[in-house]
Amino acid sequence: MKADNLHVSVNCVVIGFDGTQLCVLLVKGEGKQGEYKMLPASLISEDDDLDEAAKRILKETTGLGAIRLLQFRAYGFKDIVNSCDDVRDLMRKHQIDPEQTSSVLTISYWRTVEINKHMKDGILGTQAEWVPITEMGKLLCNQERIVQDAIECIRFYSQKIPSLVFDMLPKEFTISSLRKLYCLLFDRDYDVRNFYKKMLQMDYILPLEKKQVGVSHRAARYFRFVSGSKRVRKE
Amino acid sequence: MKADNLHVSVNCVVIGFDGTQLCVLLVKGEGKQGEYKMLPASLISEDDDLDEAAKRILKETTGLGAIRLLQFRAYGFKDIVNSCDDVRDLMRKHQIDPEQTSSVLTISYWRTVEINKHMKDGILGTQAEWVPITEMGKLLCNQERIVQDAIECIRFYSQKIPSLVFDMLPKEFTISSLRKLYCLLFDRDYDVRNFYKKMLQMDYILPLEKKQVGVSHRAARYFRFVSGSKRVRKE
Numbered sequence: 001m002k003a004d005n006l007h008v009s010v011n012c013v014v015i016g017f018d019g020t021q022l023c024v025l026l027v028k029g030e031g032k033q034g035e036y037k038m039l040p041a042s043l044i045s046e047d048d049d050l051d052e053a054a055k056r057i058l059k060e061t062t063g064l065g066a067i068r069l070l071q072f073r074a075y076g077f078k079d080i081v082n083s084c085d086d087v088r089d090l091m092r093k094h095q096i097d098p099e100q101t102s103s104v105l106t107i108s109y110w111r112t113v114e115i116n117k118h119m120k121d122g123i124l125g126t127q128a129e130w131v132p133i134t135e136m137g138k139l140l141c142n143q144e145r146i147v148q149d150a151i152e153c154i155r156f157y158s159q160k161i162p163s164l165v166f167d168m169l170p171k172e173f174t175i176s177s178l179r180k181l182y183c184l185l186f187d188r189d190y191d192v193r194n195f196y197k198k199m200l201q202m203d204y205i206l207p208l209e210k211k212q213v214g215v216s217h218r219a220a221r222y223f224r225f226v227s228g229s230k231r232v233r234k235e
Numbered sequence: 236m237k238a239d240n241l242h243v244s245v246n247c248v249v250i251g252f253d254g255t256q257l258c259v260l261l262v263k264g265e266g267k268q269g270e271y272k273m274l275p276a277s278l279i280s281e282d283d284d285l286d287e288a289a290k291r292i293l294k295e296t297t298g299l300g301a302i303r304l305l306q307f308r309a310y311g312f313k314d315i316v317n318s319c320d321d322v323r324d325l326m327r328k329h330q331i332d333p334e335q336t337s338s339v340l341t342i343s344y345w346r347t348v349e350i351n352k353h354m355k356d357g358i359l360g361t362q363a364e365w366v367p368i369t370e371m372g373k374l375l376c377n378q379e380r381i382v383q384d385a386i387e388c389i390r391f392y393s394q395k396i397p398s399l400v401f402d403m404l405p406k407e408f409t410i411s412s413l414r415k416l417y418c419l420l421f422d423r424d425y426d427v428r429n430f431y432k433k434m435l436q437m438d439y440i441l442p443l444e445k446k447q448v449g450v451s452h453r454a455a456r457y458f459r460f461v462s463g464s465k466r467v468r469k470e
Contacts, residue, residue: 006243006281008340046241050311050340074309074342076285105243105285105340107309159395 007096009106010050011041011143012058012069013150016115017168019177021132022184023115024147027061028127029140031086037131038140039147041106043096054109062128069109072153075146076105086140106141110150112167155186162204166225172208174220175199204228242331244341245285246276246378247293247304248385251350252403254412256367257419258350259382262296263362264375266321272366273375274382276341278329289344297363304344307388310381311340321375341376345385347402390421397439401460407443409455410434439463 014025026037040061044053050071059065088098115130133151138144158164166173168181179195199205206226212219249260261272275296279288286306294300323333350365368386373379393399401408403416414430434440441461447454 006241008241008243048311050309071308073306074285076283156395160391 007043007091007104009041009043009104010054010057011039011106011108011146012054013039013108013110013147014058014062014064014067015110015112015133015150015154015168016130017181017184018115018130018132020180021134022151022181023130023132024136025062025064025128026131026136026139028129029086029090031089031140033086036086036140037136039143040128041143043091043104050107054107058109061126063126064113064128067111067113069111071107071109073146073149074105074107084141104141106146108146108150110153112154112164114168114170116170151185158185162202163225163227166204169225172210172222172224174212174222176220178223199223242278242326242339244276244278244339245283245289245292246274246341246343246381247289248274248343248345248382249293249297249299249302250345250347250368250385250389250403251365252416252419253350253365253367255415256369257386257416258365258367259371260297260299260363261366261371261374263364264321264325266324266375268321271321271375272371274378275363276378278326278331278339285342289342293344296361298361299348299363302346302348304346306342306344308381308384309340309342319376339376341381343381343385345388347389347399349403349405351405386420393420397437398460398462401439404460407445407457407459409447409457411455413458434458 012025016023016025025040027040029036029038040058042053042057042061044050044057051069054069054071055065055067058067058069087104091098133147136144136147139147154164165178165181165185169178175196178199179190179192182190182195200207204226206224208222208224210222212222247260251258251260260275262275264271264273275293277288277292277296279285279292286304289304289306290300290302293302293304322339326333368382371379371382374382389399400413400416400420404413410431413434414425414427417425417430435442439461441459443457443459445457447457
């Protein structure tokens with residue numbers, strides 16, 4: 001008889017920006033209380049490598065491949081198995097007896113991505129969907145707490161690694177859409193003129209000749225993010 | 236028969252500065268190949284809360300209490316049980332059959348502390364000792380890799396949270412000892428004059444009236460770290 005009392009799962013918080021809102025990639029499921037939403041996640045086996053397992057699980061549940069996930073935290077869920085019917089059902093699907101399981105430890109991974117890029121080759125035809133963070137509500141196993149921690153993590157890291165913010169934008173973007181993203185991510189209102197001035201000073205933001213076309217307001221210039229090695233110091 | 240194949244452990248990387256070198260707190264053990272050193276660590280049970288377990292294990296193995304540990308990474312060790320006799324012996328001590336265990340997952344915690352402060356009420360009378368990082372050599376389960384990752388982690392965080400560096404110094408310190416610590420932590424040589432100038436500009440470093448006494452060279456001034464809420468902007 002096999003009687004593991006502790007199981008380990010991996011989950012992935014993939015965050016994107018749809019031009020209006022910050023979104024998180026969630027997977028739909030059907031439980032006893034109706035439909036629920038959860039992070040792309042799965043139990044892992046003793047032969048799994050953690051980082052590889054995270055990549056595989058994201059691919060299997062959402063279709064998204066080739067994303068370099070970053071680990072950010074382990075959570076212990078002591079009472080999760082007893083507290084939730086849907087979790088017990090999910091365990092049975094994995095041939096695990098919930099009666100013999102008292103604890104699940106989950107290792108969280110995160111990454112920022114550009115939504116449009118990952119709609120085409122990604123989530124279509126899977127149970128996954130992009131959900132605005134303000135509308136995600138309660139997730140299975142209280143995972144909404146993990147999403148909030150991931151946002152904190154992105155805030156912290158993006159001040160040192162700005163590419164994490166630009167990974168959410170198309171290659172060519174306006175300062176106005178960059179400002180919108182900053183306002184959402186840091187939950188504050190950046191003054192339009194000051195933000196514009198500050199961003200133009202950054203050596204990782206390159207102005208292009210290209211401007212918006214077919215807009216009713218004054219056409220805005222496009223910009224591009226330049227990664228560290230290709231930067232030229234601005235005078 | 237109980238046949239858990241996967242076990243979870245917690246380990247703590249506590250880093251300090253002895254005035255000359257960066258040190259890590261290690262625990263001695265006696266194995267088949269003689270004495271070994273390892274991080275304060277232990278397997279945890281299914282009823283443990285991760286953060287609480289880390290605190291408890293640090294206290295039990297080193298005597299150090301009241302330290303707010305920060306989690307930084309989970310590691311999977313697929314082949315660790317088969318590859319090391321000493322690990323198998325440690326498992327038997329925990330009433331775990333190594334023949335039935337193929338994998339150990341370990342969650343790492345870290346913190347910077349002032350060594351002197353934690354010598355008095357701490358590690359005396361335990362199997363723990365402060366070891367200079369340059370002299371730690373190979374640790375049980377290749378944990379030296381975890382120590383290196385923790386140093387990277389301290390480097391990254393301390394640029395945003397300077398108190399993590401000052402936690403390693405006494406309350407009153409000279410700029411010269413602060414420079415020594417920076418040189419060790421960031422593995423580079425800071426120019427004496429530039430470093431002094433730069434540090435005096437920081438609003439979190441407060442010069443004191445007090446100077447060194449009984450030194451053969453020119454007595455250096457003492458400084459104090461001022462945490463965020465108590466800072467007065469320098470003109």
